[in-house]
Structures are given as structure tokens and as C-alpha cells.
Amino acid sequence: MSARPHIILRDADREDAAALIDLWTECAGASVDEGSEAFTQQSLWRQPGIAEASAALDLSFTRPDKRIIVALVEGEIVGATVCDIGTLTPINLTRVLVVTEIQVSPRFRRKSVASTLLSAAASYGEDNNCEIVVAAIPVHSREPHRYLTKIGFNQIAVLRAIQSSKLRSRLTTKATNSRDTGKLIAVRRTLRRRQGDVRGARPRP
Template sequence: MAAAIEVRDARRGDADALVALWRELAGAGAHPSRLPATPSAAAVEVAVSKHLDDPFGRLLVGELDGEVHGMAYLRRTPVTPLHDDQTVAIEYLHVSDAARRHGLGKALIAEAVAWAEYECCAHLAVVAPAIAREANRFLARLGLGQAGVLRFATTHTVRRRLAAEHAPNLLALLSSRRSAIARRAQLGRPLPVDGPALGTDVSYPAEPESAGT
């Protein structure tokens, strides 16, 4: 007898199951120490409540025989900053190890397709770890081709690496812009969008040797 599958929006009562799924996702070899730490059940309950009121995002869970074994976050956004077309992006798609190969992943993506069609989005995007071979083969079979690589780091890490490139002018610019953003926020005025007005030339660091790899 085939397992019963249901996909729905997450509820506050799913917090413990979502915490377990996140812990499994973050501990997978495809995400070596890149994801934030596992949140508490209380924090997840608050987050779920926010997603229920968000017209541009949905947090889905997938049930197998009445138990939550999968999740996915859907986000509706412009396909590029220069186009009016919208896309639905699927992020943090994960099915527990105990529920693989029962069709739960396909069911989550099918719900994303249905929502994209309902919202008149002509495109669908899925964020998947580059080294997750099984997941990428699964997505390729559904017609999803690779369009880029998403890289993730803390702002502290990037600032520290910029400092290692010995670019004092660039670091001074970053510091000045951060201060300007804070001042503008306090005054409630918009930040100019025509670039820095510091009156000085800015030198940028040389391209790192790892660029393009």
C-alpha cells in the first residue's frame, strides 16, 4: 500500500519537526558549517506565524503517513532586477532520510509549481548545494538546469577577507557607507542611490587567485 502524502503550509505545532529537519539539513555533508545554527522550537513557532501572513513567501511541510518528514521555503520574487517577470524560488528543500524515495520531494515541488502558476509566475528556481549529487540529479530529471552557484558567508568573514587583501581605501569606504546608512536610518531619510559621494578615488583589491574557481 502506497504511503499517504500531504503537502501544506507549516503550522506552529510543526515546530519540533521543523527543528529536527533543520538539524538534519545543517548536518548533511552538502552543507559543511554553512547554515545558521539550529533554532529553538519557540523561535520556529514565531517564524512560522510570520510566514503565514507573508503574501510573497510560504513555508511548506510534507507529511508522510501523517508525520512531517519534509520542508521547503517558497519565495516569490522578480526573476531579475531588470525584469517584471516573477519567479518562485524554492529554498531549503529537504526530505528526512527516513522518508526518501516515497515521492515527498516531488510533492513539495508540485506544490511550488501550482503556486507559481496561480501567481502567474513563468519560472521556477531551486537552490541546491552544488555537491549534493543526488539532489541535483533529481532536479535535473524535472527539467531544472544549473543557472549559478549561491555562496554564503557572514558579513564578518567577508570584511575580514577584504582586510586581508590590503585595500585600505575600500575598507574606509565600507566603514563610511555603514555609518551613513545608520545616520540615514536615524533621520528617516532615504540613502542616495547614485554611489558614494566621498570626493576621493577608490582603489579596489586585486582579483583573488581563487576567482572563477
């Protein structure tokens, strides 16, 4: 059994853009052979350039309740997670910590990187009076699901995704078809009513 590496945690910064691209790309590539669900998840991944990643990080840093934590081993970023603080619903003040993007390099899995990141996230939630911690992870990631279940997480929701252009197209098609169907039914009812009126107006022999 290999010794666990010394893990250092810190907040991400703009200069981490290239390293984070490498980490996300490595994790996405590791899911290629994990079945159709993994393929669906991977298809949502698009590798950005450094300029785009830097701009995205800058945007994240402008949000006071969002934090990106990275894990380093011997100076290399081998894991990362994103923490968001919000409320349970838009109409109450129950604070919730949402943990997403629990990314760990395949070369460093089963070496306590994920648990170390999650522990830091939990501490961040406690510091901000969060009553609930929600973890969002890909549906195909069986090992993380087992781990989170083991430490007490329960399933409370299902996340589904679709490209916005495809969603708009399908909703437009559905709405159009519904209108056409409704118009056709109305025309048929009008014709039947007129035919009934004509039959009722015919003089009896």
C-alpha cells in the first residue's frame, strides 16, 4: 500500500488557469470508457483556452460567496473543488453550501485528496453558518457516490442537462405542434357543428 502524499490546500488564483485546464481534461479523459452516462457527461466538456479559463476564474472571484479550493502534491495541482453558498429556496434564509466539481487526478485517486478537499469545504460551510451541505457529482461516478453515501449524504435531487439551443428548438417545435393540433381540432368541431345545423335545418318530407 503506497503512502499517502502530503496534500496542501489553498484558494485558486488566476495563474492556476493552465493547471486547472490540465486537471479537468485529465479527469474528462478518464471517463471515456465508463459507459453511456459517462459519455453524456463528457460531451458537456469543452476544453477552453488559457485566456477563457482565466476570464472564467476572474468571474468566479467576483462572487463573494464562491470559493475554488485546489489541492497540491509537491507543487502540482492534483485536485480541486468549487464551493457556493446560497439559500435552500428563494423564499427562506436557510444557508446551504453547494459543493461541485470535485475533481481529482486519476493518478492521485484513493489517496485522500477528495476527502481532504471535502473537509475544507465543510469547514468553509461551518464558518458561514451553512446548515446543509449539498454535493453535486456526475451520475456515472460510482465510487464518489458510494463514498458520499457512506459518510451520510442522501440523494435529494436529480440534475439533468441539455444544450440551450436544443432545448429552445424542442420547446418551439412542441409549442408549434400543440397550436396546430389545437387549430385542427377547432376546425373539425366547427365543421361538425355546421353539418349538424344543416341537417337540422333540412325540411322534413
